[in-house]
Every structure is written in structure tokens, then in C-alpha cells.
Amino acid sequence: MMKSIVLHPIVRVVVLLLIVATPKPAFSTTSAGDAVSGAQKAITCAACHGEAGVSSNDLWPNLAGQKPGYLIKAITEYKDGTRKDPLMGTIAKTLSAEDIKDLAAHFAGLAPKK
Ligand code: HEC
Numbered sequence: 667m668m669k670s671i672v673l674h675p676i677v678r679v680v681v682l683l684l685i686v687a688t689p690k691p692a693f694s695t696t697s698a699g700d701a702v703s704g705a706q707k708a709i710t711c712a713a714c715h716g717e718a719g720v721s722s723n724d725l726w727p728n729l730a731g732q733k734p735g736y737l738i739k740a741i742t743e744y745k746d747g748t749r750k751d752p753l754m755g756t757i758a759k760t761l762s763a764e765d766i767k768d769l770a771a772h773f774a775g776l777a778p779k780k
Contacts, residue, residue, distance in 0.1 A: 678713060679753075683760060699734065699764075704772025707765055710757070711773075719776040731778025737770035 708719075711729070715721050719730030729737065743749035744758035745766070761769070 675713075683710065683757065699738075699767035699769070699771030701768070701771040701775050704768035704770070707761075707769055708772050711769070714753070715773075719773050720779045728779055729773040730776035732773055734770040734774040737773055738766055741766045741769065 708715075714723070714726045715729050719732075720728045740749065741754075741758050741761065742763075744751060744754040745761060747755065758766075
């Protein structure tokens with residue numbers, strides 16, 4: 667008997683967290699975020715915020731076209747616990763300051779939902 671295996675959404679998030687938590691070489695010396703690098707790091711975020719930064723769930727915010735400074739502030743506040751959300755808090759703690767800047771540059775550069 668063949669039985670299809672459907673991954674529970676939480677399992678998928680955990681797998682994605684493992685991917686994002688994998689150490690990568692730090693080669694960027696710029697202070698502004700790198701949107702190309704951010705696009706790779708954003709694979710983790712797509713599960714909830716959508717591949718184009720537009721979410722499919724009414725309770726998950728769109729990120730496409732958001733101001734980069736606001737994105738950095740929001741993610742940093744989840745990381746340090748100033749802003750509390752069980753999902754984002756867990757994710758933000760895996761991100762470095764450079765990851766956050768790169769992700770902000772990536773999402774800020776996407777076209778907002780019309
Ligand atoms: C498991 C689902 C999930 C994943 C994966 C996820 N997020 Fe979120 N994100 C949320 C939810 C839910 C909120 C709203 C939380 C709240 O009410 O504060 C949120 C909020 C945010 C906000 C604040 C938006 C605003 O308008 O204030 C930012 C920025 C953000 N996420 C960035 C990211 C980034 C970057 C990633 C990938 C590294 C990511 N998220 C991955 C679920 C997720």
C-alpha cells in the first residue's frame with residue numbers, strides 16, 4: 667500500500683529554519699543590505715510571506731515594497747524580544763544583523779500588491 671506523505675506545516679517551518687541556521691561564509695563588507703543575498707535568505711520567509719513578498723494568509727503580513735528601515739526595525743525587535751510573536755521571534759533569533767539588512771533590501775525591492 668502506498669501512502670502519500672504530507673509534511674505538516676510546522677515540520678516544513680522547522681526544516682526551513684534548519685536551512686537558514688546553516689552557517690554561510692560572510693564575505694559582504696558593505697553596510698547597506700544586499701538584495702541578491704537577501705533573496706536567497708528569503709526562501710525561509712516564503713512559506714508564510716509568499717515568494718513575491720505577498721502572503722496568502724490574512725494573518726501574515728505582506729512584505730513586498732515595505733520601507734527597508736521599517737523591515738530592519740521590525741525584524742530586529744522580534745529578535746531582541748521588544749516585539750513579540752511566537753513565529754517571528756523564533757525565526758528572527760536565527761538571523762544576524764547582516765541577514766536582516768539583506769532581507770530588508772530584498773523585500774523592499776519587490777513590487778507591492780496592487
Ligand atoms: C511561520 C510563518 C512565518 C515565517 C516562516 C516568517 N514569518 Fe514573518 N511574520 C509572520 C507572522 C504571523 C507575522 C505577524 C506577527 C505579528 O503579529 O507581529 C510576521 C511579521 C513579519 C514582519 C513584520 C511586518 C509588519 O508589517 O510589521 C516582518 C518584517 C517579517 N515577518 C519578516 C520575515 C522574514 C524576513 C522572514 C524570513 C526570514 C519571515 N518573516 C518568516 C509569519 C512568518
